[in-house]
Amino acid sequence: MATALTALGISTFAPGFAGAERDKGDPIPEEESIAIVELEVPNRKALDKLAELGITLDHGIHQHGDGFEVEVVATPSQIALLKKNGIQVKDTLLTEGQFNQNVAERSEALQIQASAAAAEDTIKVLRANHYTNQSGTFLYVEAKSSAGTSASTALTAKWVEGGEEKTITMSRFVDYGEYMYHWFEVPVAAVPKSVTITSNQGGTAESAVTEWLGDRKAGNPKKHYVTNFVDHYMDPTELYERAEQLAKEFPDLVEIIDMPNKTNGYRRLAQATMGALTTNAVVVSSKAWGHEGGNDISVEFVNPGVASAPLTVKVDGKKITVELATNASGAAVSTARQVVDALNNQASSLVTATTYRGNAGTGVVTPVSAKLTDNLKAPDDISREPQTVKAIRIGKHRDGSKPGVLGYAQEHAREWVTPLVTIETAERLLRNYAHDGETKQLVNNLDIFLVPSVNPDGAHYSFYDFNMQRRNMTNHCGPNESDPAYRNAWGVDLNRNHSAGSAYHGFVGASISNCRSDTYAGPAINSEPEAKNLVWLADKNPNIKFAMNIHSHGGYFMWSPGAYDPNRVTLPRPTAGQEAFYWAASNEILTDIKEHRGTVIKPSRTGPIPDVLYSAAGNSADYLWYEKGIYAWNFEVGAQLWNKNLKRWESVGFQPPYEEGHEEAMEFANGLIGLIKVAYNQSKDKQPPSTKAVPGNGKYSGPVKVAFETSEAATIYYTIDGSKPTFESAHIRLAGTREPAEVLTIDKTATINWFAVDAAGNIEKNYNPLTNGKNFNSVTITIK
Template identity: 40%
Template sequence: MLAAVSAGVLTASAPAFASGTDDGTVRVKLTGAAMLAEAQERGFDLDHGLERVPDGIEAKMHLSKAQELELLAMGGEILEPGEEFQWGLSKARIVAADALPRPAAPTVRIVRADYFSTKGQGFLYVEARTTKGKENLPGGDPENPQPLVTMTLESDSGPGTAFATPRAMNRFMDSGEYMFHRNRIPVDKRPDQIRVTATLPGPGGTTVTDGQAVGKVSDWLDEVTPLTAAPGYKYDFVDGYKHPQQLYARFEEMAQQYPEIAEIVRMPNQTNGYQRKAQATIGPAPTNPMTPAQSTVVVSSAAWGHEGGNGISVEMVERPGANLPLSVTVEGKAVKVHLAKDSGGALASTAKQVADAIEAGSQGLIDRAHPYRANEGTGIVPATTVPIVLTDFLSQKRNGAPAGEVPRGPYTIRALRIGKHRDGSKPGVLIQASDHAREWVPMTITLEAAERLVRNYATDPATRDIIDNTDIFLIPVNNPDGANYSFYNFASQRKNMTNHCPDAAADPGNRNAWGVDLNRNYRVGSGFDGYDGASDSCTSGNYMGPAELSEPESKNSVWLVEQYRNIKFMMSVHSNGGQLFWQPGAYIAEGRITTPRPPLGHESFYWQSAERILSHVRATPRQTVVQTEDVGGSSDVLYSSAGNVREDMYFNYGIFSFGWEVGGSVYDPNTKRFVDGSFQPPWPDSPLISGHGETLEYANGIMEMFRVAADWGRDKAPATSTLTPSARQFDSPTAVRFDTNEPATIYYTTDGTAPTLQSTRYKQTEFREPGEELWVDKTTTFKWFSVDAAGNVEPAGYDPNNPATANSYRSETINIGEGGTVGGTVPATLSLSLAGTATFDPFVPGVAEDYEASVNTNVISTAGNATLSVADPSSTHTGKLVNGAFALPEPLQVMATGGPAFANVGGAAAPTNVLTYDAPVSNAKPTITFKQAIKANDALRTGTYSKTLTFTLSTTNP
């Protein structure tokens, strides 16, 4: 038998089978959320408790021994070992599990070795892993632990030259987990190879080599010619930062000027709008947190500020006398609070009492009044010297902001749709800019890209190809309310302007901290699910909102991709940091359990696309290089961002979803340092940091993304995959791997069954690494097919959803041993037995009811696939129960456990399929359930209704 049923083969030191627990389950450990998702896909019984532990997830499962093998091959761990496991080898020899030792895994692996140059200076960037990377020196400072392993990088100066200049590599830890060691160093000549060495402390202050690896250096980014270099190509249309009104007005103009290729798509959910309630804080504000302002009251208008809230006044009035009650009067927009006095003539109204009185007596002018922050409002409110006037604090006079009146009401977000064929036949690309209001450059990048498309369509062949072969949706600013607030009120505004804060945080002193982080408001890996990087504090910069998709802006994004299902690519454009990333985007901090990683084929396609996009960013005078360390899963290169838009688009809709932090660092050859950008860099052109420069170079990248989508839409050729080494004879266990000529995902089996989309998926060794090695201890036949990023299946014509009727999958056998055989035969067997008769409870006339009756079965099938069907052979009242000459009006329905939903019983010419087996089974015991509907007006004849049915177990793959 095979040592594993799906994911390769067991290692020689295979863990033993689990003895189990009293309830028939075994305890297992999974490495994280990705393995948990894979186990769920494979149908493992996971309904017996899950528990997060620091290094993964522990679970209880009901497992067959075949499933235990499968789990072990996936990389899981059995926590309660029992009986020993042995397997057969050539010539039917039975050997112990440790008789054929697998070679020790290397202690050092090189992940990446990339060379790039900018402004005449070359750089080498290296990532490498060591098996002891997480370990620290014993006895050190727990607040500043020192690595146990020292990693050293050496490089040559070209082919045939020696390694030189050892440099220490830096250990990168994230959320307590070891990621890798890395280093970026300037080099004068392009290296051909690198060498990485790991050393451990030895006796007497010496060091001991723990491992070493040598690897080839690759070029990061290609030398390309950007579209802007084409004769007559028009670009550089944006002369400065633009506020949302300017952006959307220009998009409306484009749709009118170029109706044959452009139109406006209006989103259904209006935003909060650039508007606020008028407010005032009345009374002494606290000088520090230790002296709370118990006498202070915060008031908010019922109307928006511009609709009547501005100009409301509140005055705390002290009257002469004693034993006076608290009261409120209103004259026009003036609210007067007549403070109470005690028997001695002293003021006696507390802040809580005053707040309640204002809410009750302001005649609808003020609908929210409360003590300041988290105070109970027990202090006595003093009289005011003058009336306090409420204001919404919104100003349009900030120095440097563009001119233009900002509309105050709810705002309609729009997308400019550009494409010659806007009928869903071409792959759609969504560019969504500036979820975060303070990020101004993404807005101008989107505008520049739109201008290039419509202005060059008539004259530039490359632009014409883009528009003829893609369907583009451009949202220049997805947070228009927050962007207006950033332009005119508070430049660092990140969130939208929806205020969900409770009284404790709703005073105007917090007005620059209100709003929802739109890129934390989505449904996958959200803060509500325990993922890191989002906050439930309404004043946090990462506030995720009161619920997933609570905000109209995020609802609009989901609406757009559901309305236009041809959208297959998405770019969420942010600034600044110079990263380009994708999934996984979030993790649970304890154990660093990420959202699932994309299949190897998708991740490879992301990397391929990123290199194309970023090569065009570099092809500008500033030669900006987005570096390898800033490319990949966003939780790996940036941080965990729970509930981000990219993961919602990818996992819910299958959209290739990129995130882009434009800006980044630019190399200064004078200081020999990289200079970081900012959210609102100076606009004028500069060889270093410049809003204008960033707009031009990153618009180049957006244009190349459109070409990636166009090429994806034209791709009709499947990948070519190979098993390396291919079918051969080996005398001892060996490792194999799959290779493809383009990004593609491999699905394979090793148990003789035909591969399907539910079969084992060929995976990465680690994140940012190539495919895994599959260790073959026994003669093993691999059956597989590949699916490329465009969905093309190899071999052509193979249908993984129906392997029995499709063309042949790929298959190769790796032979292990001396060629001896042992075997036996299985006769073709189809066996079906029924235990008794299905009998309904008595039907009650005049009462509407659904009756159910069941019969147990036993199924044995040695076929590659089999179908269990039920038919009514009678030509009289076919499919209905009969009582002599009478028949029930409603048809008889049937289903089987594990099969499709209830369906009407068909006749002999069209039997009803109730269950399908895609592999051999023995003693399967599905329950056949019949359902009979009786309507209130159905006429029923005294006696017994019945029908003899024919059950058939059949196969087309004996």
């Protein structure tokens, strides 16, 4: 097995594989496509070795006996190498062909949306009826928009009821993929004379309200709550445009926050690898970004056609001609190293040059020509400039006076579903505000921050260039690791670039030495502007008390600690009371997720990160928890689906067909709103907790185990020497990993003094440990 695992480092192309030196003179390999495959790994040691080698592990890790089923990103040659060395490939989960099909599906949706937007939006009111049954009087309206094929088209109905104007967002009805109409049905206290329908695309129509004839009995209708506002995967450009549109449409409830740290941009230097063999190849890179002129540069190596000619470089505008040195017979004799030095000396205003991956460059260069390219494939409407990352701030009072909730998505570029969760959540909060009492409570009493895409550069690259891109696009590799064949392996894992439990502090789960590792932590803590933005947002808004880091996939629901050291010592565990609050709140959130289509996040995938997944050094949720005191969770959307025929769980992947992606967005938008409800309920909690020591005061013949019963999740601070308890006193911890609270063993006479603090900050009996107050709890255990 050790031999097999060592061999895994040979490949040079797939991101995540370390890549060993090839023999001098080997042909430069062709680039390969990638696939996600499921492997049979025999034991934990082999699994850890895969991680050490930097092999890209998907989140699908399932243990059976001593072995594991793991998902990795690999090329065909790597898959063949895995098989050859005894690592069995069990299944292929996603091929490049399937990815291209998903992209085509998105393109079709975009075309439909564009054609709908281009046409003048017209609205037809199909029905506007009222009726009365044994339950009351109801208003029912159907209307159809010419732009209704796009889920982003929202229709709003307005009417006057008893002298008061009412507003409601209409539900969009789609059957078997065909848009039918928008509709709503609500009880009314008085029948309106007319109803006006307006579209966020500009259309409007008005209709009189007439009585519905017949004997229809509606019973007790469900509360009107509108969902389903996304209908395709959206790149960051679309996401930010959608955010701006919402701010324009709901100026009293929304503002857009422009983060201060701009990204590096969706941009690359233009490059070419010139030569067929590793020893005679020259890598040429433009000084200017590709879109700023680098793509216009051409380079040609020529034999001047005369004997004993010197090596010369000529620059004519954007054209560089290298006339190779020749011998007395007229044959070219310039080596790659000599050509590199000549280019760097004589064409430095346009380009830099290196030998192929830093080799000695002893091979003789042959005539060849190339036009430099940045290899970026996004359409021209995708900006190449540094991006301003945007947050959507929703609330009636956005001045810091209300408790804050943060939801942020797409730290990892390839996780296409996650931004849809934030957009769907924003749409629901805004479009249900006017008519849904619970939504109005949330928006009126909370300060909600949603970041659709933390990593816009990487996400654009994932959409248009390399679907498995995880990191941002900043290349921190030196010249020897910056040839274009490595372009899919550059960047920093933004969820490893933070300060709490960092790899720079010795924690496990990120690389600081391999700039091409998919978990590369960056050249320094918070080196990346995207990571700095999250820190800025938390610093700027100290009212944020709850946060959700939205990732995919695997159906995990996790919280801190998120990292451990090589001895598997984790960051400090939450107190028993804090852990209890995490579990209690999670129960509410996971129940909301389940309501959409019955998806159950398994108990085995719920809990602190190291307990259910792996160590993730320097992740952002740990930063929020340990350094800002924010209750911070991590979603991993995309729970496995049960295959009844094969009788096994199957992964859905980072970019499932949109039909599945839509369902994931809907159910986890439920969950994000569930977190927002948790925050609202906690903001109303003014009731201090109450606790009880069991057993209490008394005389006992031997050691006594004392436990604490609490009225709610609360942290207990205590002393056993009779002194006054404070926030500096010991607190009740967990008895062990995934265990309940510890009990105290009292083996000699002692007085236990204590108080409890709940998650809302309420202190038992309103005790103030910072004063001389004595209204703490106390019991004396007397050991005979």
